[in-house]
Structures are given as C-alpha cells and as structure tokens.
Amino acid sequence: MxxxxxxxxxxxxxxxxxxxxxxxxxxxxxxxxxxxxxxxxxxxxxxxxxxxxxxxxxxxxxxxxxxxxxxxxxxxxxxxxxxxxxxxxxxxxxxxxxxxxxxxxxxxxxxxxxxxxxxxxxxxxxxxxxxxxxxxxxxxxxxNEEFVRKNLVPENVITRGEIDFKITKKIEGRHIVKDIQFEADGKSHHYFEKVKLHxxxxxxxxxxxxxxxxxxxxxxxxxxxxxxxxxxxxxxxxxxx
Incomplete structure (x- = not known):
C-alpha cells in the first residue's frame, strides 16, 4: 500500500x-x-x-x-x-x-x-x-517549487485537541518529505507525505x-x-x- x-x-x-x-x-x-x-x-x-x-x-x-x-x-x-x-x-x-x-x-x-x-x-x-x-x-x-525550497520549516509541532503532531520536513532529491509522528489512542503513530517538486x-x-x-x-x-x-x-x- x-x-x-x-x-x-x-x-x-x-x-x-x-x-x-x-x-x-x-x-x-x-x-x-x-x-x-x-x-x-x-x-x-x-x-x-x-x-x-x-x-x-x-x-x-x-x-x-x-x-x-x-x-x-x-x-x-x-x-x-x-x-x-x-x-x-x-x-x-x-x-x-x-x-x-x-x-x-x-x-x-x-x-x-x-x-x-x-x-x-x-x-x-x-x-x-x-x-x-x-x-x-x-x-x-x-x-511553487522555488517558494517551497526557500521557505521550508524543518521542524514544528501542531496541536489538534489533545494530539501533538510532531512534523519534520526535508528535501530529498526531487521530493519534499514530511514526516509525521504522534501519540493517540494509547499508541504511537508514524506517517509521512512525499510530494514531487515538479x-x-x-x-x-x-x-x-x-x-x-x-x-x-x-x-x-x-x-x-x-x-x-x-x-x-x-x-x-x-x-x-
């Protein structure tokens, strides 16, 4: 998947x-x-x-x-x-x-x-x-590829309700990768997003x-x-x- x-x-x-x-x-x-x-x-x-x-x-x-x-x-x-x-x-x-x-x-x-x-x-x-x-x-x-490269925030935390989403971003080759980690429902969760910088x-x-x-x-x-x-x-x- x-x-x-x-x-x-x-x-x-x-x-x-x-x-x-x-x-x-x-x-x-x-x-x-x-x-x-x-x-x-x-x-x-x-x-x-x-x-x-x-x-x-x-x-x-x-x-x-x-x-x-x-x-x-x-x-x-x-x-x-x-x-x-x-x-x-x-x-x-x-x-x-x-x-x-x-x-x-x-x-x-x-x-x-x-x-x-x-x-x-x-x-x-x-x-x-x-x-x-x-x-x-x-x-x-x-x-906008140029804007993303110039304004990338490497780390931040976004709070929604009782969940703190720990976000890290980096550029790998032709992709921007967002790593997302958080605790919810008694479990640790880890997802990522990867989008091409076309x-x-x-x-x-x-x-x-x-x-x-x-x-x-x-x-x-x-x-x-x-x-x-x-x-x-x-x-x-x-x-x-």
Whole structure:
C-alpha cells in the first residue's frame, strides 16, 4: 500500500488539516469559476476531492459536479451530500474516468505529485484530457517549487485537541518529505507525505504531451499573477486543444 492510500484514510489526517480556511477556499472557487466564465450547469470533475468541500460549494454555485477520490472513507462521508447534480465515487486519478465529457477538471490544493514514477504522473494528464470536451479547462493547483525550497520549516509541532503532531520536513532529491509522528489512542503513530517538486517546465511538458496548452499561471488563491520567487502557489490553467 502506498503512503497516500493509508494516511489519507485515517481520521488523523483530517484532524491535522482541519484548520483549512473554508472562506478562502470558497472565495478562490468563486474567483476561479468567474475567471473561466463557466456558465451554470457546466459539468465539472473535482479530482482528488477529499471530504468534498469544493465539490459541495461548486454544486451550490449551480454546477453539475462529480467528486472523485481514492479514499473510500472520504467518499463514504461525502455520500450524504449527493443529489441529482452532485455525485461522489472512489477513483484512482491515474485510471480512465468513466463519465461523459465535462467542461472542466479541477485538481486542487496539491493533490498531485504523489507518485514515484513519471509514467503515473503522465497517466493523470492523459486521464484528464480524455475526460474533457474540446476547449475544456484543467486547473492544476500545485506548490511553487522555488517558494517551497526557500521557505521550508524543518521542524514544528501542531496541536489538534489533545494530539501533538510532531512534523519534520526535508528535501530529498526531487521530493519534499514530511514526516509525521504522534501519540493517540494509547499508541504511537508514524506517517509521512512525499510530494514531487515538479518544475514549471516538467508540468508543461506533461500537459502538452496530453494535448493541452497552458494559458495562465496564478500565484495564489486571490488569482494574482505568478512570480516564481515569491508566489506560494503555482495554479496552472490548461485548455484542451
């Protein structure tokens, strides 16, 4: 089992990241859909949707949404939100998506770069391309490699309730590795996260190989222009040719 298959399915993963700003996320989604000029009732896939916060909000904005995630427990949680225009399914992003062609695919909050092999990264782009209509949009919200390297905090402790998560981060080759240790329920727990530090050039090459053109890069969730030196995010907007 790969690290993301076990870690993402634990309650501790969701506890560690439960401070994520819903207001910022909803503001980002509102700005993004406005920028793309996606009319209501457009079909959108939220790829690696987690516990569905973006899918649910997109649906509230009037979009027909399919939320996909590898975590069975997350999808089971999300089923309570389903309606005629909001569906959730378990799915590995490397595999083809069995669904009618859509207007846009969103992959948000660094939900890419988990795989060891380059071919797996390419499979994601191919799968997304095959799921899109011609001229459909693919939004890949990724970390900015330069910003990560310059602002890495090697050690810190994050407290959630009665649990102290001891976090260490380091860069190993082309990956940033986050080691997570904590005590909970009378046991010692140890997990890690490993994400590739993809360059802009690499991401662009994967995209072009799968029939995309990159038409915009934003540097943060306010959709300011990307600056390689200072932007915390690298939000790529691709269009299927």
């Amino acid at each position: 790969e690290w993301f298959e076990s870690w993402f399915d634990t309650p501790y993963y969701h506890l560690l990241y439960n401070n994520r700003d819903y207001t910022e996320a909803e503001s980002f989604i509102t700005k993004l859909t406005s920028e793309l000029q996606l009319p209501q009732s457009s079909k959108i896939i939220d790829l690696a949707c987690g516990k569905g916060r973006h899918s649910v909000f997109l649906n509230k904005l009037g979009y027909d949404v399919l939320g996909l995630d590898l975590s069975r427990k997350s999808i089971e949680h999300n089923k309570q939100f389903e309606n005629q225009t909001l569906i959730f399914n378990v799915h590995d992003m490397r595999n083809p998506i069995d669904y009618e062609p859509v207007d846009a695919v969103f992959n948000l909050f660094t939900s890419f770069g988990y795989f060891d092999h380059e071919e797996d990264d390419k499979k994601v782009f191919k799968s997304v391309s095959n799921a899109l209509k011609k001229d459909g949009y693919f939004v890949l919200d990724y970390l 360059t802009l050039e690499t991401i662009k090459s994967y995209a072009e190989e799968s029939g995309f053109e990159r038409i915009k890069i934003w540097g943060d969730y306010q959709l300011n222009d990307f600056d390689k030196e200072v932007s915390p995010r690298c939000i790529n907007l691709f269009r299927k040719k």
